Structures are given as structure tokens and as C-alpha cells.
Amino acid sequence: MKNIIFDLGQVLVQVLFHDFRIKFAEAFNTNVDILAEETVDGAHIDFMVGKISPDEFHRMTCERFHHFISLHDFKKLWLGMLGGKVEGTDEIVAGLRRKGHHLHLLSNVDQWHFEFCQNNFPVLKHFEKKFVSYQMKLKKPDQEIYEQVVSELKASADECLFIDDKQENVVAAQTVGMDAIQFSDAFQLKTVLNRKGIIF
Template sequence: MKIRAILFDLGNVLVDYRPEIFITRLSERVKIGKEKLVRYFLTSTADIEYTEGKISSDEFFKIISRDLSLNCSQEEFWDFWCNIFIAKHEMDALVARLKKSYPVWILSNTNEWHFEFLKSRFPVLDMIDQLFLSYQLKCQKPDEKVYEHVIRKSGLKPDEIFFTDDITVNIEAARKSGLRASLFKSAAELNLELNQMGVL
């Protein structure tokens, strides 16, 4: 089946992200050990609820601030939370090339603060035709509901959509829903694969 749309994951595919920068800066500011912060963010449900749009940005900060007894402002926290992304110029170039022939979409597990921040500073997002964002869908990968939503919205057959993501379970779930899915390793490997498939 011919590919008719390209669906990208965002984090570590179109932009790199470094959550350890957030942990280090927050730790230094609020004088809480990095290990404690990592443990908190790995086990707290606030992060999941925020990613699934079940709580607002203000509520997210309030919960974290209360749980960790933070002594920093919401503005400071926002700065630590958001300033973790790094552009990937080789992916910007690939998106620009693909966009000449295909609609290019994003399917991302993300939250309002991260996405708004990325949208304001990373021009690659201006090239994207359609966004499927967990906090707006109220649901995240690898839940099959997410992929079914994308397929329904697209009006395409599942195997007309090429999807790439750096996380194996997201790829496996996408394949179960019928998408043509490929684990992302690097821009070079993705370029090669798209060439071999006759997409580029």
C-alpha cells in the first residue's frame, strides 16, 4: 500500500530532550536531592495526569509544589520544566523534504507547558499539518485508542500511514492498529528506510 501520510513522534525524534537538565536545575534551586526528585517524578501520578490533560498546568504545579514542599515560584518551575529541548536540524530538513509530497503529522505524549514552549521556539512545528497531542486527546501512547483516533481523523487506511517513534512499545501498539511503524534510531537510518520504501 502506498504511503499517504507521515506521522512523527516528537520527543527524541523531531527534537531531543534532556529531563536531567530539569532535575539538576530544580534540585539546585530548591535544595532537594536529585535522587529524591527522580523518584518522585517516576512514581507520582501528577505527571501522567498532566500528560493526559486530566489536570491543568496550574493544578500540576500546585500538586508538585505541595508534595515536594517547593520554595520556588511557578515561573521558575516553568523555566526548569520547559528548557530541556534541543533542536535536531537533520530532522528539520527531513520534515521539509517530506512536506513537499505528504501531509506530516505529530503524535506525541506531551503536556501543555512543553508543547506551548516548543511551538513558540522550534520552527519545525510550523511545518506540521496536524497535531495529535496526548493532553488534548486525554489519552496517551501506547493506548490503542490514540492510534484509532489518528486513523479515524486521517480518513486513510491504517497502512497508508507511516509512523516512527523512539519507544518500542509505541511502535508495537501502532502495528497492532495497522500502521506502518518503524522504531526511530537516527535521522540517517530513517532517511535510508524512507528511500528504500520509495517514500523519499
């Protein structure tokens, strides 16, 4: 396989959204039940696709929930959504890299989370290209983001293997012609890669 493309959240880095929702509700004096399961508010989507700046995201969130916290405290709260590494995946990535595979990243991620991951998760050094939603102004599972990745890699879709924890993102990748694996844990990923004859 010419290019192996990894998702970031829940594949390489844990996202602790359940715990985050509780802390967010406490900080903004609101009911946790009104928070969407995977996004706090529409402003988060705009932040994730680079339509608004970090300052605008902070202001819009405070306005949305009618409660002010400082930018510093808000960023600290937001970064608290991220946990540690997903156990075992970094070893797979390092092994693939040692064997000469071309590794890339494709993630729906905002500026704060991506910068934090760049600075705190050494596994990211193994990726040649990092395709992130806030820079591309696109997000998974929109077909255009996969097509742009294939174009920038100067590859055909069938030369790309995509690994993501969400079914809708895997299906979207397959729709454009990529091979794809829905990730559940490192043991499962090792098993599927071995079955595909990908050595690491």
C-alpha cells in the same frame, strides 16, 4: 504512503531529561535518585494527558516535594527540559513536505512544552494535524490514541507510517495496523525511508 506521522520528543526536539533531573532536584531540595527516569511524579502524567491545569500541576508538585517555588520559576525550570532540534530531522520533514506527503504529529506532551515548541521550532509548521496527549486526554502507547488518529485522518491504518524513538510506541502502532519506524537518528531514518521507497 498517505500519511506520515512523527513523534516530537527525541525525534524533532531534544529532551534533556538527565540534566533536568539534576536541576529539578536542586530547585526542590530533594534527592535526584527519587525522581523517575522519565517522569518527575504522577502529577506530570496527569498534566501530560490534560487532567490538570498548569496551575494545578505547579501546586501539586510543590506539595509533593514539600518545597515552594514560584509559578514563573517552575515553568522556566520545566521548559528547561527541552533542548535544541534533533539534528537533520527537520530537513527530512521539509523534504517530505515539498514532495507532497501528508505529515502529522503524534506526541505525549504537556501544554507548556507543546506551546514552547510551537513558538520556537519552525519545523512544526510542516504538520497538517497535531495530535497531542494533553488535548486528546490519551497517551501513547495506549491503543485508543492510535485508533483515534487513524479515524480523524479518515484513513486506514495501513495508509499510515508512524515514526517514534520508543519501541513500545512503535509496537503499539504496529498492533493497530500502522507501518512504523523506531527512530535513532536522521541518517537511520533517511535510510529506512529510502528502503521503503518514500522519496523526499
